Amino acid sequence: MGIYEERGELLKPKRKLFGQRTQDAASKSDHQVELLYAIGGLSHGSSVSGVERYNPLDHEWKVLGSVSRHRSGVGVAALNGSIYMVGGHDGVVCRSSVERYKPETNSWKRDVAPVSEAKRDVAVAELGGYLYCVGGYDGLLCLSTTERYDPLLNRWCRMAPMNRRRRGLGLAVLDGYLYAIGGSDGCSPLYSVERYNPTEDRWTPCSPLRTCREYLGCATFQGKIYAVGGRDDITELHSVERFDPVANEWSAIMPMQSKRSKVSLAASNGYLLAIGGYDGTVHVTTVEAFDLEMNKWRRFGNTQTSHPGGGVTAIKMAPYDQETSQLREQDGSGQGPGGLGILGLDGQLWGVPGGGGPRTLLVNCKPGGLGGDGDSPPEDLDAVSDCWRCAHSDVERCLARRKVEGSRAATSPPPRK
Incomplete structure (x- = not known):
């Protein structure tokens, strides 16, 4: 699968292709590249999604196999070379179980301790050698809980809760802090943002979003946090905003080409990629790339399957x-x-x-x-x-x-x- 423009023609840019830029970067870092993994997802029609990998060297997504347990609303993040799938909903009940995927052997391990409560629509991120699982929904209430996983002890422990209950939130890491962004408190989408200091074990309010968003995509890219898509009170969104920690404010930037809620956002190999999501009618497989130099989003191929309620993360491998x-x-x-x-x-x-x-x-x-x-x-x-x-x-x-x-x-x- 190559890179194609909207009209379906093979992209032949005047400047370097993504793969060329990636190969140059790889040659400078012991030939390591970031491989993207799209994991999980479960739709109401019982359609399930497994594991897909994007290789930037050949610009292809490849289906690798099934997940350990089918579910949606999972938190997905990488830690120490493994990919963790946390919580979620199996179509009947919320789950507290955690599975670990090993990319080098394309296998799943069930050797990870569960989180303290069954929940879905959580956000998960790695910070300081720990995994943090934040917010979610337990089937009755939206949650404000924060849990931290220590891989050496194989144990989750409760940390300070957020100031607001949030499900479908974005979670980003910047300058040693966690940022919990938007989401829903169970009544309406949120503008609010708060920051977690792991040294002080404390959440503090930050500058709010310009647009309320739940089920947004969120990632850190070149020293700034990007919040893309999601859903407001009325409809799915294609708008994008960016947080500058120096100015301590959010600013609107060029919107995506498609509306996307439940979108996955990943920074990889010099690009910011918006992957999949729900456009208000169907779960899409399209991918868009944001080029900072050109200040433009463009089509960047498709995943092989949709991943409703799944997640995307990057693993650096040779x-x-x-x-x-x-x-x-x-x-x-x-x-x-x-x-x-x-x-x-x-x-x-x-x-x-x-x-x-x-x-x-x-x-x-x-x-x-x-x-x-x-x-x-x-x-x-x-x-x-x-x-x-x-x-x-x-x-x-x-x-x-x-x-x-x-x-x-x-x-x-x-x-x-």
């Missing part, structure tokens, strides 16, 4: 991690060519025989590491270094060539990054 994950997804067994399992682990690429047995180190990207023992290069340096160097590395092709040609003596080490 391309070889992403590529080996793709190989494991082909048949769900983690098998590469010739029955060779491929495992990305702690900066290294391992080959694991399909029938068990010792694993073989194929690529060591740790500082100073060239091969299995850290002193000698891999057996088939040409094949492996292809995977090392190329942002679009075809690991399967390289390993197939390795199998056919057999081991060869290396003449020079791979380039260090």
Whole structure:
């Protein structure tokens, strides 16, 4: 799926494409890129959504599989390389359970402690190595509660509550603070914004929004907080406003092309992306990108499925991690060519025989590491270094060539990054 303009023609901009900009950034940061994951969602028509990933190197969304439990109104955020799905509604009742998705293995874990109360329409964000779950709706009342998750203790604990009850709020992190933005108190959409100081464990009021919004998209982008779409007292919104912490005020900026409530907003690889949402008639799959230099929103492709009540987050990964994950997804067994399992682990690429047995180190990207023992290069340096160097590395092709040609003596080490 390429990038297309509204009239359906392939986009050929005069300046750099997103992928080119991303590849330049990746080459400067050990070839790491931010992969977007859209997770969860459940509509009234029993249509369910799973896990999708957006790879900026090829401009495609790809469906990876199902979620652990189908639900809407979930909070989604990344912490320590995993993606957490918190609370939500399964179509019958609100849930307190929390699941953890591991992108490198495309698998779900149910090893996370539940939040203290069943709730939906929560907001979740990472700050200081903790996850914060804020607000929500328990089926009877909107909530003001704040819970913090410590991954080392696997425990949620109650923190100071917000000053207002909020469901369908936005939550952003800026300069070491949490910002709870808009939402609904159960009676009407809110203008109000409040800021949480984790050192003092206290919420304080901030400058209000210019437009009341619930089910908005919210993200921090280049030192400012953006609030997009949502719904006011009457209809879905396409308006956008931006908070400047220095001026301590919100200002209106260029609106999106489409109305979107329950929209996900993500800052990734130099762009601000508004993903999916509800336009008042249907749950859309379209994506819009905001270009700060041009002060303009434009169409940026589509997700494969809609994610009503789901969430989007970014994970920074190296391309070889992403590529080996793709190989494991082909048949769900983690098998590469010739029955060779491929495992990305702690900066290294391992080959694991399909029938068990010792694993073989194929690529060591740790500082100073060239091969299995850290002193000698891999057996088939040409094949492996292809995977090392190329942002679009075809690991399967390289390993197939390795199998056919057999081991060869290396003449020079791979380039260090």
